[in-house]
Amino acid sequence: MTQIFDPSRFSSIAARHHEVMRLGARQRQMMFAGAFLGVLLLVFGLIEADFSLSRIINGTGKLGDFAVLMFPPEPGPLFKTYLHALGETLAIALLGTVIAAILAFPFAVLASRNVLPFWLTRFVVRRSFDTIRGVDTLIWALIWISVVGLGPFAGVLAVATADFAAFGKLFSETIETADPKPVEGIRSTGGTAAQEFRFGILPQILPVIAGQILYYFESNTRSATIIGIVGAGGIGLHLSEQIRTLEWQRVAFLVLMVLAVVAVIDFISSRLRTAISGAKPI
Amino acid sequence: MLAIEGLTKTYGASAAVRDVSLTIERGSFVGVIGRSGAGKSTLLRMVNRLTDPSAGRILFEGRDVTALQGAQLRAWRRSCAMIFQQFNLVGRMDVMTNVLTGRLSHASHLRSLLNMWSDADKAMALAALEQFDMASLAARRVDQLSGGQQQRVAICRALVQEPDIILADEPIASLDPRNTKAVMDALLRINKHFGITVVCNLHSLDLARSYCDRLVGMSAGQVVFDAAPEALTDDVARNLYGLEAGEVLELASPVSFPATTTPVAA
Numbered sequence: 001m002t003q004i005f006d007p008s009r010f011s012s013i014a015a016r017h018h019e020v021m022r023l024g025a026r027q028r029q030m031m032f033a034g035a036f037l038g039v040l041l042l043v044f045g046l047i048e049a050d051f052s053l054s055r056i057i058n059g060t061g062k063l064g065d066f067a068v069l070m071f072p073p074e075p076g077p078l079f080k081t082y083l084h085a086l087g088e089t090l091a092i093a094l095l096g097t098v099i100a101a102i103l104a105f106p107f108a109v110l111a112s113r114n115v116l117p118f119w120l121t122r123f124v125v126r127r128s129f130d131t132i133r134g135v136d137t138l139i140w141a142l143i144w145i146s147v148v149g150l151g152p153f154a155g156v157l158a159v160a161t162a163d164f165a166a167f168g169k170l171f172s173e174t175i176e177t178a179d180p181k182p183v184e185g186i187r188s189t190g191g192t193a194a195q196e197f198r199f200g201i202l203p204q205i206l207p208v209i210a211g212q213i214l215y216y217f218e219s220n221t222r223s224a225t226i227i228g229i230v231g232a233g234g235i236g237l238h239l240s241e242q243i244r245t246l247e248w249q250r251v252a253f254l255v256l257m258v259l260a261v262v263a264v265i266d267f268i269s270s271r272l273r274t275a276i277s278g279a280k281p282i
Numbered sequence: 283m284l285a286i287e288g289l290t291k292t293y294g295a296s297a298a299v300r301d302v303s304l305t306i307e308r309g310s311f312v313g314v315i316g317r318s319g320a321g322k323s324t325l326l327r328m329v330n331r332l333t334d335p336s337a338g339r340i341l342f343e344g345r346d347v348t349a350l351q352g353a354q355l356r357a358w359r360r361s362c363a364m365i366f367q368q369f370n371l372v373g374r375m376d377v378m379t380n381v382l383t384g385r386l387s388h389a390s391h392l393r394s395l396l397n398m399w400s401d402a403d404k405a406m407a408l409a410a411l412e413q414f415d416m417a418s419l420a421a422r423r424v425d426q427l428s429g430g431q432q433q434r435v436a437i438c439r440a441l442v443q444e445p446d447i448i449l450a451d452e453p454i455a456s457l458d459p460r461n462t463k464a465v466m467d468a469l470l471r472i473n474k475h476f477g478i479t480v481v482c483n484l485h486s487l488d489l490a491r492s493y494c495d496r497l498v499g500m501s502a503g504q505v506v507f508d509a510a511p512e513a514l515t516d517d518v519a520r521n522l523y524g525l526e527a528g529e530v531l532e533l534a535s536p537v538s539f540p541a542t543t544t545p546v547a548a
Contacts, residue, residue, distance in 0.1 A: 003444075003476075004441060004444055005409055005410075007402065010401070010406065011405070011407075013408050014401055014404065016417075020417075021408075022380070023376070023378055024398065062449050254374065
């Protein structure tokens with residue numbers, strides 16, 4: 001090893017820069033204090049939530065009983081109905097996600113600091129997103145059912161409403177992280193604000209946003225199952241019925257159907273996402 | 283002594299570096315020159331093993347470093363410090379921490395992940411910064427510094443690695459003339475003062491001639507010139523850069539166009 005530094009001089013250098021020598025210490029103390037508070041909060045939360053290891057262990061036995069009752073999974077006479085319902089669930093997820101994305105995009109632009117520097121529009125749009133997001137998809141399903149009645153239409157509206165707000169926040173944050181240099185490049189050519197957005201920002205954010213939409217479609221296939229339980233159409237309705245009537249073999253079959261579809265969508269959309277990001281062709 | 287034997291890197295059908303063999307003596311200051319895309323960067327990156335060669339060997343002091351893995355590979359990388367054109371510093375971290383990352387392979391693994399450094403490491407980082415009059419900036423975030431300052435931080439990071447070789451990949455390509463001189467002088471000082479071998483990719487032939495004691499010219503992935511700087515005549519240089527006989531390299535006067543108002547695509 002090449003001798004570059006003279007260790008005998010280190011103490012005098014350290015003395016000369018004693019503030020820099022202590023630079024990381026404060027940061028670290030803050031970090032440890034934060035971690036300690038976090039652990040404290042976790043323990044407090046677990047106690048408040050009646051956390052009990054023995055109940056988990058005893059309950060696991062019951063889980064085993066259900067598993068035995070579920071075997072072998074079989075659809076009963078209603079296989080075709082289930083298949084149709086599964087298609088409905090998929091349709092709810094797809095339509096809800098697409099509608100949410102299309103509606104959310106213009107509002108997300110309004111909520112982005114680097115596109116629209118007026119704080120008032122940003123404030124209003126962002127707080128609206130927050131308000132809508134504060135209500136879960138399941139609650140939106142109950143609300144829309146009371147407005148448009150039972151069925152998949154309420155499901156589509158529920159997914160669209162909840163994800164409109166989620167997309168609004170995600171998209172606007174994505175737009176704000178766009179690199180300002182290309183925008184400046186377009187501005188320097190004499191472009192309008194719209195042209196700056198179209199050529200400076202859009203090419204940067206489009207692959208990211210497409211990935212977000214695909215991910216939400218995946219996750220909405222699962223939540224569309226849940227909202228079916230409250231009557232917003234799809235396979236969830238059948239699932240809750242079979243659970244109520246204790247037909248465990250059918251429950252198992254329905255769950256497996258949902259799992260299979262989610263796995264397929266997962267596979268396709270992850271391939272699509274890599275392709276869109278340009279990392280690898282499909 | 284660093285010996286490169288038949289080193290080749292292919293990407294699909296095209297070869298970025300083709301059968302390069304070189305011997306670099308300890309303590310020398312070697313400039314690698316050539317056009318963009320001639321394979322200079324790939325060559326340096328292969329020496330540090332950031333890029334794995336497709337064929338050939340790299341030997342340091344007789345030891346084959348081409349197939350090293352794990353801890354031995356990291357130890358080798360530690361001993362041949364890289365300096366990048368775009369600095370490759372962590373912009374959101376302060377100068378001090380950036381320099382201290384040069385000590386990563388010396389420090390205890392767990393302590394380094396917790397950003398806890400020994401006083402000796404910190405003092406060493408400060409000693410490096412003092413050499414380039416940068417100690418007063420130790421607490422500043424790197425992305426607040428100018429390009430020249432950032433490159434000096436990168437050199438400090440390289441220095442505290444206590445390397446045997448410094449590989450500089452066009453270290454001055456994004457710097458102004460004054461910072462260019464500061465950075466090249468720093469590399470020269472490291473070379474002469476500590477005897478560290480420097481291998482430096484350069485675009486500017488003037489700089490290559492005045493700083494290096496040996497020049498290696500690359501073209502289309504191959505070594506086409508390897509001699510003392512004095513041997514780099516204008517003819518050789520023109521050939522290296524694929525210029526016509528009439529074209530002059532440095533301070534070329536712009537091509538003259540006839541005055542006209544006719545649109546190009548008319």
